Amino acid sequence: MIFLQTLLLIIVTVSVIILAIQIHVVEVHVSSSSSLIIADADSIIGRQISSSNLKPKNGYDYDIDSDVDVDDDLKPILKILRQGGYDVSKSNKSIDRSLLPKWSDIIKAYGTPKILGLETCQRFQDTIEPSRRNIGPAGIFNTGTNLLSILLRNNCIWDQQPRRAGNLWQVPWGKHHPASGRTNHTHNKNPPSYETNLPVVAIRDPYTWMQSMCRQNYAAQFDHDKTMCPNIVPYPEDIVSHPRYSKMKYIPIWIKYDKDYKIHYDSLVHLWNEWYLHYIEFENNNDHNNVKDVKMKRQSFPLLIVRMEDLVFHGQTVIPQLCECAGAKFIGGDIQHHAKIANNNHGIDTSEGKNSGLLRSVIKYGNITNRRNGYPKFQLQAVHELLDSRLMDLFSYPYEEP
Numbered sequence: 001m002i003f004l005q006t007l008l009l010i011i012v013t014v015s016v017i018i019l020a021i022q023i024h025v026v027e028v029h030v031s032s033s034s035s036l037i038i039a040d041a042d043s044i045i046g047r048q049i050s051s052s053n054l055k056p057k058n059g060y061d062y063d064i065d066s067d068v069d070v071d072d073d074l075k076p077i078l079k080i081l082r083q084g085g086y087d088v089s090k091s092n093k094s095i096d097r098s099l100l101p102k103w104s105d106i107i108k109a110y111g112t113p114k115i116l117g118l119e120t121c122q123r124f125q126d127t128i129e130p131s132r133r134n135i136g137p138a139g140i141f142n143t144g145t146n147l148l149s150i151l152l153r154n155n156c157i158w159d160q161q162p163r164r165a166g167n168l169w170q171v172p173w174g175k176h177h178p179a180s181g182r183t184n185h186t187h188n189k190n191p192p193s194y195e196t197n198l199p200v201v202a203i204r205d206p207y208t209w210m211q212s213m214c215r216q217n218y219a220a221q222f223d224h225d226k227t228m229c230p231n232i233v234p235y236p237e238d239i240v241s242h243p244r245y246s247k248m249k250y251i252p253i254w255i256k257y258d259k260d261y262k263i264h265y266d267s268l269v270h271l272w273n274e275w276y277l278h279y280i281e282f283e284n285n286n287d288h289n290n291v292k293d294v295k296m297k298r299q300s301f302p303l304l305i306v307r308m309e310d311l312v313f314h315g316q317t318v319i320p321q322l323c324e325c326a327g328a329k330f331i332g333g334d335i336q337h338h339a340k341i342a343n344n345n346h347g348i349d350t351s352e353g354k355n356s357g358l359l360r361s362v363i364k365y366g367n368i369t370n371r372r373n374g375y376p377k378f379q380l381q382a383v384h385e386l387l388d389s390r391l392m393d394l395f396s397y398p399y400e401e402p
Contacts, residue, residue: 062089073102077362080313084339084358095359101366106313109368110205111396113307113314116280120302121325124198127302128327130160132196135326136168138175139202140275141220142212144308145175147338147357148202151315154336156323166328168192171199176219177257179278182301185261198326201279204308205397206272206387207371208364213268214374220271222253230374232267232382250382269386279303282390294390307395312361377402 064075064082069090077100078088088095125133135156137148149169158166172194173179174187182194213220214229223242228235234245245251250267257263265271281297304325310318315337320330339358364370375383380402392399 064088073104074100076103077101080337080362081359083315083334083337086339086359099363101362105368106366110307110309113310113317114395115318115321116305116394117299117303118321118325120299124302124325125327128196130327133198133327134166134168134192134196135198135200135322135328136171136175137202138171138199140271141176141218142209142216143202143204144311145170145202147311148200150338151311151319151335152322154338155319155331156328157331158328166326168197172197178275199303200322201303201305202308202311203276203305203395205371206269207383207400209272210268211374219257220253220255222251222268224251230268230379232269232379232386267386269383273388273391276391277388279305280391294393309365312365372400375400
């Protein structure tokens with residue numbers, strides 16, 4: 001009896017030991033398998049990220065130049081969209097080619113690209129040692145400063161610093177702040193020295209710029225009904241709503257740049273003129289309608305000024321020059337454009353479903369007739385009288401006749 005009990009105990013003990021060994025083997029196998037699965041997933045993700053950084057993934061291999069079915073006048077536009085990663089192949093029906101502008105229309109509207117201040121590049125590089133150089137955007141609201149910042153970040157490489165360290169989001173004194181604050185105003189507690197920064201100032205066609213200010217005015221405060229804007233001079237409805245305008249020639253604007261700095265401008269046009277005249281000085285500074293003898297004063301500090309329209313349509317020409325002026329290198333090949341809306345502010349126009357910024361910009365700004373939208377004759381007359389003709393001539397912005 002004792003012998004049987006002992007034998008049974010031995011059998012149970014051995015069974016428990018075997019079961020424990022089996023459980024341990026299964027756990028090790030599962031753990032090893034899980035590690036392999038995780039490692040493989042990371043490897044796959046890593047390969048996807050690496051591959052996506054090599055080139056835009058949508059339609060990039062489509063040979064635009066050899067497609068005989070595409071109008072040669074449209075091919076430069078398709079190349080711009082491809083730089084933003086769009087699938088521009090014929091098989092992609094989400095891009096309606098009939099809405100795209102022709103290249104000849106772009107050249108007719110704004111001419112060839114313009115960069116003001118390239119003669120100051122050498123002065124900047126001779127003055128600032130390579131390890132301290134940086135470049136940053138400036139510009140009044142709605143002029144493409146966010147787009148400019150992204151284009152610089154995507155395309156400029158710095159040898160003396162980490163790849164993007166020299167590409168600032170904005171100039172040290174604040175991108176929207178007037179240039180008068182360059183040496184005595186900072187936008188945060190620890191900005192780089194203003195002297196080490198090469199500002200790139202974005203300017204925009206004043207007609208389309210005022211349209212954008214009506215949709216999203218940011219810190220610019222002025223009375224306006226979006227259905228009757230731009231309102232450089234008061235509409236009759238403005239006077240009904242605000243009787244004081246019956247005694248005023250223009251709709252005034254106030255901008256609170258920060259808590260201690262607020263400036264009054266007589267109108268939207270005055271704002272555009274005066275903001276850029278802080279960066280650009282003319283010899284005949286008191287005669288803003290004299291374009292016959294326009295002569296700029298030598299810039300007191302190195303800077304570049306670029307048109308927003310050129311960032312959209314001539315990025316391949318403009319961006320490498322901006323990088324190299326500051327002492328950085330262009331990444332090479334096709335520029336890395338930016339397809340999405342550069343500013344996610346809720347006021348950005350996403351009409352007609354074109355909420356992808358580059359495509360919308362190409363369609364909208366490629367049609368020069370759009371710049372008259374929202375301007376009745378009497379407002380066009382006021383704009384024509386007030387715009388600084390020297391700035392208009394310098395940047396090849398045409399007037400809209402009343």
